[in-house]
Amino acid sequence: AQKVTQAQTEISVVEKEDVTLDCVYETRDTTYYLFWYKQPPSGELVFLIRRNSFDEQNEISGRYSWNFQKSTSSFNFTITASQVVDSAVYFCALRAISGTYKYIFGTGTRLKVLA
């Protein structure tokens, strides 16, 4: 079975604080892809990053960084110096090569950044 767990339902931080959103996944496939999406109040899911199972390099993009650890089946997302515009719901998702190619979404973490 494939599963994505985002244990943090809601997080509130004050602007300029760093915040880490956790994502833990389960899959028996050796080849799979992990994603993070941002969903602002407008509704659209905005793609942030894709990582394949063979690439454990961490990635940094501006204030965003991602830590992928296969040993713990985690793909965590850190926002440095958070801003009010970061307020959104963030979804972690898994897509395996086998089966129906479905994207498995976590339940999402609502981030509130307070001014």
Next chain:
Amino acid sequence: DTEVTQTPKHLVMGMTNKKSLKCEQHMGHRAMYWYKQKAKKPPELMFVYSYEKLSINESVPSRFSPECPNSSLLNLHLHALQPEDSALYLCASSPGLTNTGELFFGEGSRLTVL
């Protein structure tokens, strides 16, 4: 701006009405998806079209009827809906069904069934 366009953005309908949601993309993608998202929940897959043929139907009630008239358009026809069908309906596309890249989402159509 999103490259997947959904109309209408908001829709209110009665349980006896017939309405349609529309989705359009011009990225040349050959897979298109309908998702339903209830408040504070993740998107749930409803249908997937690949090369204009229905590939996945997640046991969705027949009051939802998808249609893919061509490679750029995806419709969702609604008839005799229930209040519990009120949700955000998201359309998405990807280059192909087996493509391992990201999904491209529209902004969604927010549906209220009275």
